[in-house]
């Protein structure tokens with residue numbers, strides 16, 4: 001017997017009041033469900049206005065409905081979309097009606113996307129791109145996620161794959177005809193193919209860190225002595241009173257985080273406890289935290305009192321500003337969280353520094369991609385090394401190439417990914 005998956009349904013839009021709420025139904029009974037709700041199905045992919053009714057013939061809503069036949073939908077299955085009035089009561093009534101139909105059930109989180117993957121409508125990297133696009137809050141995140149969702153990573157890996165398959169075929173041909181006279185030495189061509197793939201892999205591997213930052217956000221820590229004006233500056237940058245400020249030195253104890261969108265880049269600003277020697281136990285813990293978070297941050301902004309020597313060492317690329325620009329006679333390289341002097345210049349410097357780092361990102365976006373590419377790269381460097389030892393070693397080189405291809409295949413989910421699926425889909429919500 002052929003296994004037929006359940007037909008699933010869920011609210012695809014955010015819950016709550018809205019102009020429109022979309023309920024999606026996917027599976028072999030999607031068309032049936034539509035007929036039961038509003039009679040004859042509309043033409044495929046043509047919007048049609050219908051009255052939805054329950055089994056007893058009572059009106060549920062007036063809705064725009066769309067029907068997508070099998071193979072021509074997001075999931076690859078029959079899909080029905082009901083564009084309802086965005087009311088909690090309407091959505092609940094329609095979901096209740098669907099749940100009472102035989103063979104239909106509420107979808108699990110990410111189940112629509114999972115079916116799209118299983119039916120070959122998306123590859124695994126595209127699924128990750130879709131998850132990132134749904135999470136995207138800034139322009140840089142949107143652009144990056146859309147690239148992955150469009151299949152750019154799959155295309156890149158596909159290109160490497162074809163080159164490696166050609167290289168493996170050349171070696172296999174030499175191995176098969178080992179006893180005969182081999183007219184050409186294939187190793188220069190094979191080495192050329194491997195060299196190209198390896199240099200592209202190296203570029204992509206080095207870009208993952210920047211891409212990860214774009215996905216999860218850059219951290220920028222504000223540091224300096226107590227009372228120098230760190231929290232006041234944070235509040236000015238955030239545009240709200242995120243941190244308590246006062247004339248008492250040692251006001252801030254915990255690390256305070258503010259999420260911001262700086263020119264399309266996701267940034268978490270960290271306000272920290274003022275750095276100084278202290279005998280106060282709690283303040284000491286705060287200072288320790290400040291140092292740890294500052295060390296791990298992508299960028300540090302040091303605020304210093306004029307004519308004072310800071311007792312910290314900025315790292316290359318860190319930003320140093322004199323505090324309280326508004327009360328200084330010479331306000332060069334100074335900033336004030338009270339008057340706003342120098343703030344736009346500071347934001348510009350933070351943005352430029354982080355944009356330069358973001359620009360190093362390639363198409364691969366995750367640690368998972370980096371690990372797979374790293375494994376492939378190791379296999380290719382092993383293959384290149386044994387090729388130099390002559391045709392007796394081509395068998396080993398070919399095996400390394402096959403391993404490299406397997407590693408690259410795992411990026412798009414062609415192999416070895418069953419155990420990954422639950423982890424990847426755990427970030428999805430119901431209706432996606």
Ligand SMILES: Nc1nc2c(ncn2[C@@H]2O[C@H](COP(=O)(O)OP(=O)(O)OP(=O)(O)O)[C@@H](O)[C@H]2O)c(=O)[nH]1
Nearest residue numbers: 226227228229230231232246250251252274336337
């Ligand atoms: N004139 C002037 N006063 C400032 C400025 N920034 C902060 N202050 C004042 O300096 C005092 C300390 O400000 P905070 O922002 O709390 O300083 P902080 O660096 O966060 O201090 P801690 O949390 O104790 O480390 C407050 O009285 C602020 O009003 C500034 O740019 N100009």
Ligand SMILES: [Mg+2]
Nearest residue numbers: 230231251252
């Ligand atoms: Mg403070």
